[in-house]
Amino acid sequence: MTTIRLENLVKHFGDFTALKTMDLEIRDGEFMALLGPSGCGKSTTMNMIAGMEDPSGGRILFDGRDMNGVPMGKRGVGFVFQNYAIFTHMTVRQNLAYGPKMRGMRRSEIDRRVKNIADFLQLTPLLDQKSAKLSVNILQRLAIGRSAIVEPAIFLLDEPLSNVDAAFRAVMRTELKHLQKQFEQTMVYVTHDQLEAMTMADRIAVMDHGVLQQVGTPLEVYNNPANIFVAKFIGAPGMNLIAGELAETDRGLAVDLGTWGVSPPLSDDLAAAARAAGSRAVQYGFRPEEATLGPEGQGLRARVTFVERIGARTIVHVESGQTAKIVAGNDVACSIGDVVSIVPAPQAVRLFDAASTAAIRGA
């Protein structure tokens, strides 16, 4: 039960900068996901929180206490490794009892804790089994139990589901979220899988190239990406972005998208923000799910290059100098080569400054 604050956190490995600068507050009892492509610095951040690596600069505070110089065994951090790092030469019971034993707790106290945690995680019937032969979901529970038994202030999870096959991952996700709710623990979860982050986290910190891009609830990050990277990274497929220039039309401010045609007029908020921002070159963005496909006429013009039918939905790839994707119903009638017109839902349109890549947002 701890608030974690990262202040101006920096990490260099020789010439390589893994983390440029990071400020983040993880609230008490919160499930925070650090999300980003590999090499974005999320694991480095996590390792520094755990104390496995020393920061090159900045501070890590647990409830206001500076953790600099506190060895990893003394931080009260529970760590669940990617491969769970279960001590396979021990039984389940020995694994669970490891932490308390190393801290020199009394035998009766160890037994009491092992019993409680095993009951809680439904590991009681397995206590005397060798842990080498357990299935993955039990390994996950055991890994969490082994950390939880010493009552850590926070839990750090390093991509625990990346070794699990896709079908089972959904089960593990549910179970993990469920456990977090029960423990009411502050958890930091590192992942490159946005689905895991979206489904489990209370808030997501999106990172790229050692820079924190955006922090927010899953829906905030999805609906209002702070910049082009987040817009593209979140969502499957990511947000459509088409380069264009702001243009005044007789129906209000719109974006001239070149060969695509001119966009429908922007909403008043967005138009005001765009005028205030001053720059003319923008990226016009909308979610593939929030556009409708119609026959040629109104809307943006493009040619269909590929049609992906995935059952429930159809992903239509379109192109007109630049490419975009539209998610339509499974009964959409179009084939490769058709010229279609695309009408983005007005409230779903987002604008990004082409130079700074930052979002242009209405008040």
Added chain:
Amino acid sequence: MSATETLARTAASTPSRAAQPVDRESRRLGFRLTLPTQLLVLFIAVFPLLMQLYISLTDWSPLDGVSWWKAWQSWNNFANYTDLVEDRRWWGALGRTFIIMLVCVPAEFLLALGLATLFMDDFPGKRIFYSILLMPMMVVPAVAGYMFFMLFQSGGPFNGIVSALTGMDIRIAWLSDPTLALVAVMIADIWQWTPLMFLILLAGLVGVPEDQLKAATLLGANWRQRFFTIMLPRIKTIMVIALAIRVIEIFKIFDTLYIMTGGGPGVATETISVYVYKVTTQDLIWGYVAAIALVILIVLSVLAVFAMKRMDAAKNGGAAVQKGARA
């Protein structure tokens, strides 16, 4: 009785295995293709063994003027084996071999484990020290024997160093004193074979998953606790293998020792290998030699089987670990 039963059961289970779609033609081809190897194995392993067993039951000696296959003429009804039981020189040699084993193997093991643990961390000059440490293993045993022969002379460098350290003129005749000669031989063995043990144990320690060590640290284990609860149990199999190798090797200790002391003074450093060598080349009673060698072979085989079993167990255990990680 039970052996025949087992055989019968094996024979009974064979047809079910043969029911697999391997036709007779390809089985015959397989037999033909492996025939040269099978003959080779027969020739270099099975045949000498049977020959040894045969000769060990006779009083045959190359001086008899009788070819070895006619050794049955001096058939002696296991007299070699009963003689062996009463042979005090044999028991003495066996005892000394055990003493060397009981001193050298633990000493080499502890030294090697300590060094291997040190070498897990990085320190300046690690590579150079690593090369230096492995050097003794590369020295030809005969050369090592001569080296130690010179070192332990009464006017040699070993006494020189001790003299310099104590400030007294010490002239111990190491290799002429029955007890000290044995000590000198042991020092030479430890010097030469600690590196091998070090190499094996280091390989084991490096293979301990780093995540597990980190997990242990995060759970509050200090260095000593990590060493005894994670590292040692994880290299248990490798430890057993390293120990088995050295135990078997000590049974065969010969070259370095023979050059240093020739088994002397008297029989003070005579090990079973030296004894066998002397009986073979000086006394020339080869029937007896065959019996001794067979007994040693059986003892070593039991040790080797034990080591193999551990290795198998390790392989299976390792596979389970990997499966767990991948699943």
